[in-house]
Every structure is written in structure tokens, then in C-alpha cells.
Amino acid sequence: MKVEDILHARLHNQLISNHSAKTPAEIISGMVAIQAQDYLGAKWSIGLRYPGLTDSDIDQAIISKSIIRTWPMRGTLHFVSAIDARWMLRLLTPRIISGSAGRHRQLELDEATLNKSMDLLIRAMEGGKQLMRNEVYQILEDNGIPTTGQRGIHIINYLAQKQILCHGVHNEKQATYTLFDEWITESKNIEGEEALAELAYRYFAGHGPATINDFIWWTGLKISDAKNGLNAVKDRLQSFEVNKKIYWTSTNLPDQVKKNSAYLLPGFDEYMLGYADRSLSLDPMFSNRIVPGNNGVFMPTIVINGKVEGTWKRILKTDKVVIEIFPFYKLTASKIKSITKEAKKYGSFLDKTVTLEVR
Template sequence: MSIPDLRLLNQRITRPGSRSPEKLVAWMGAVQAQEYGPAKWGLALRSPGSTTDAAIERAIQQGRILRTHVLRPTWHFVTPADIRWMLELTAPQVHRRMAPYDRQLGLDADVKTRATRVMEHALGESRYLTRLELGAHLVRARLPGRSTHLAHLAMHAELEGVICSGPRRGKRSTYGLLSDRAPAARRLPRDEALAQLTRRYFRSHGPATVRDFVWWSGLTTLDARRGLEMNRAKSREVDGIRYWSLGRETPGVSSRKTAVHLLPIYDEYLVAYRDHQVVPRPAYVLGNFQHALVIGGQVAGTWRTIPGSKGLTIHVTTLRRLTAVERSALAQAVARYRKFSTVSISLSMS
């Protein structure tokens, strides 16, 4: 099997896994989720075909999936069982990356510590608060509580393992205390946590390079090599690049060259790797920050949803002319999105 085929398989794109969204997140380790709606579709397309937006939303509302800043300075979905050990492993590196930006904003250690305490106290009294409501508490405590300052202070409190996502309030996100949302969160010795995160990544994203894992996890090259050593990972060289994987390769399950996937913006299949030789990311897709049309494991265009009075239109822009077979496969992918969204959907192309 080719590397794209194996990645599609291990990421559960060509062979969806459990009906439980949280089990999927646990399999992946963490799933980038800075764009909330598209990130839910990223979970659904890796789940059985009947999985709806409402089912994913329910898992998040019930706290079976949490959304927080971990691995890198961006949002990720994680499970309550994994959130604490994953934060303790990766937060120090994220703090280092954020430090120069915090200094530019005048957010020193004292301000960040005081702000975290204020947020902890506020959530202890009110349980769930929006970011703006937390900001109002900071302002009352004579701390910066607006705009970019607030975003940085909330991220700091997340990385410290004090707050995390709460249930949505309408279309607004809320925060809650991590101790309330994940009371059974595990703590692991650092080596065990490193081995676990390495295992999660390479079993669900492999084959991948050391550079890929360093990029995805935010950890060091030394950490990556140590994690692979502890897991006794296997590697192979392709075109002068060494790829590592965990688990068995499944013979005879190659992806059809005409298989079509409507991947959301920032999907793990595209953003979880530093090296892009086997799955190039066209500048057109990256520059326009659009969802990706993937055919046979390769980016073949972009897509977007257009709201209408009678539902949605999925508009696809291709980088080349599609064959009749590919058009048929695209129609099937659109039908899968229709089941997820549960609204009427039409397709347009350019």
C-alpha cells in the first residue's frame, strides 16, 4: 500500500471506526479543531455513514469530547481521560512558543497567574462562562480582559490545566473548570506520556516522519526519537525519506484512485505533517484557507458550503477536469455530507 493509502486507512477516512466520537478522538490522540463546525465534520467523516452533526455536538455538550489548546497554540479536540497527561507533556513547549507574544502584550508571569486565579474563582461560582464573561471578571479585578489579551490569558489558563471547554450556550462557547469537566483525567509519568502520545500519533497518522511528529506534537526531535524507541516502531525509506509507523499494514485494502473525500479546513490528513512530498498541499488551497477536495489521496481542488433558502449548496472548484467515475464518487461524498448536516444539499462545480 502507498503512504497516502495507509494514512487514509489509519486516520479512519477510508475505513470509518467506532460509532463513538470520543473513541475516535482517543484513537487519533488529538484532533485540530480551531474551526468548530468543520472540525465536527472531520470527526463525522471518520465515523459510520449515519453519524450526524447532532451526534457529534451531543458528545461535546455532554463533555465526552473537550476542546482546548494543547500540542500547539491552537484548539484541539481531546478526551477527558487524556487531557491532563497530554497537557502536562506538551504545555511547557506551547508556553515557550507563546512567551514572546505575551511579552509584546505586557502579560508577565504575575499577570497571567493572577488572571488564572480570577478565572478559576469565577468558574467555581458560576460553573460555565463565555470568554466575554470571563473577561468582565478580569476587568473587575483590574486585569486586561479584552480582545487579544483575553485570548492569551484564557489560553494560559487552559495550558495550566485550570480551565477547558464547557457546553455550548447557543452558538457561543463556554469555559468550565477542568477538574469538573474531567474529574477522572489520568496523570502519567513523563516517559509514559511521551510513549503514549507517540503511539497515538504513529498508529493513527502513520506512516510519518520524525519531523511530522515534532510538528504535530510540539515536542522536540529528541522526544520524538525517544518515543519511537520506547514503542519499537518500524520504519521504511521512500525516496530518501524515512517513514515510521506502528501497527500492522493491511494488505489488499488500497484506496481506489477515484475515491473522493470532502475534507474540512485544517483536517488532520493535511495539517498533521511537516513533510509534504507524498501528499502535496497546493498553495491555492492553503492561500485561500478552504476545505480540500481529495481524490485518490491527493488534493484535487477545494469546496465550500453556500447557505440558501432551501438548504446548502456545496460548490466545488477542481484543479483539473474530473472523470465521469470521479464525478459519481463526488456525488456520493456530497450525499454523505447531506446525512451529516440533515439538510437539503445541491452540488455546483467550476
């Protein structure tokens, strides 16, 4: 394989150029998880992977509890299939919780405070109640638990990682929180070595070709656990070497994958965030254009033939969306035509007309 083959294979395995999964739950399950701190962007991450899905379809998948938003990896919000949430949290969050101990001490969040918070919120949410963040904070404040200085969000994150809370349905563009055990009614029950193997296979099948370092970074696993997971499924994967790095991917990659396409990806899409090393798809000289000021906020990207060739932003209006594109280089007429086609798909996703403006 060459670098360009890796990129097209990733587009295929990530369901960007290959639309074999048809529902939000199938799409997310095929990729294990989709990063989701940008709620609107994350919904487009799902929608672009099966043309015809709409923004309201993603909302309905959340309402029907087939997908949920929680913190399984790296302390970062992801969409996961509801059936996978429990085993993934059980496998991945103990290390995150342990790593947060120092920050909890700084915030004076001791075990007694966290346990009291848990008891208060369980009582407040029992019976299927969903509370917005300000309502959660008010309950804590009313019972002598300050939420200022990031204490509140750290309490919520901790309780989500302990499988007490998860996100519910968005309310007036705000996140809500609800009880995990009431929201998740069916779970895949695996743990230990079986869970490591499941995670490894599905990552490399859904994100590959990728390296073991990519897998370690993406999951936040210990190096030894990540290697054990990969070793357990090597016979179900194929590997090859490019530029002195070993890449792993599924064995069912077709001989020919779709090429010569343009895509408008949201800022935190897995195509960018799914790997420790992004240099294959993004020329390092443009890194600051993707993450201005290295502030951790990823701009939406224009991807053409697997390479990032610019950024874009949306301006939402009542009945239309304006898409401004900021290419790194002068675009050919054929590339603009391909981008315009993708822009129209985004408009259909939002049920809005589209205006494209080149900057």
C-alpha cells in the same frame, strides 16, 4: 511502499477509509487529537470518520464530556478525548508556555496578572458555570485587567495550558469556557517517558506512515524527546524508506486498503495538518489554492485516491446546504459521481438536503 501506498495507508489509519471506531471519543482517541479551531469543520472531521454520525452526535459527545476542546499542541485548539486531556497538556504545554514568555512580556502579562486572572475566573466559574468569551473578558476588565490587544485570548490560552480552563458546550454558536478540574472527571494518569511513548505510538498508529520530522512538528516536542518517544515504541511499529525518508506506521496495516475513493475534508483536517511535509498528498503548485495568501487558513479539500484535487466550500441555508467545488483539473464523470456521494453524506451529517455545484 510507493507514495500512493503511503497515502492510502494514511486514509486507512486516519479512519477516513477505515471506519473501525464508532463514537466521537473512539475516533479522536485513535488519532490522539483532531485540530479544531474551525468548530463546524472539526465536527465534520469527526463525523466523516464514521458514516451515520450526525452533527448533533458530536454536540452530545461534548455535552457528555467524553471529548473536549483545548490547546494541547502548538498553541492550537484540538479536540481530544477527555480521558487523555490531562496527561497530554501536562506533557506538551510547558514548552508552549515557555515559548510564550516573550509575547507575554510585550502584552504586559506578568505572573501577578496571570495569577489574579486565574483566581478571578476560578471564583466566577465554580459550581459548573460556563462563560462565553465576552463574559470572561468582562470579569477581567471589571477587575482592572485589560483584555484588548490579544491580552484576553492569551490569558485564556495560558490558563487552558495550565489545566485551569477548557472549552465547555457551545452557546448560540459561541464557545464557552469552564473549569478543567470540574469538567474532566476521569483522567489517564501517565507522565514522563511513559507519556512520550504513548504519544509516539498513537501518533504513528493513527497518522502513519509518517516521519520523525512529521511527529516533531505535530507535537511541538523537543527533537530529543520525540526521538526518545519513537525509540521506546519501535518494536510495536514497522518502518520503510521512500525517497530517502524513513516512514513509521503500525504493524497491523491490512494487506489491502480501500482505494479509488473521493472525500470532502474540512479545511483543517488531520489529513492535511497532521504532517510537516504535505507534498505527498498536495502538489506544491496548488499550495496557494489551499492556503490563499499563505494566511494560515486552510480551505476544505477534495481528496481523490489520496491526492488533493480541488477545494470546496459550503453555503448553509435553513433546510439545505449548497456545496461548491473548485477542482484543479477537469473532473471525469466517475469522479463527480464519487464527490456527489460524499456531498450527500455531509448533508446527512447536517440533516439537510444537498445541492452540488461545480465551479
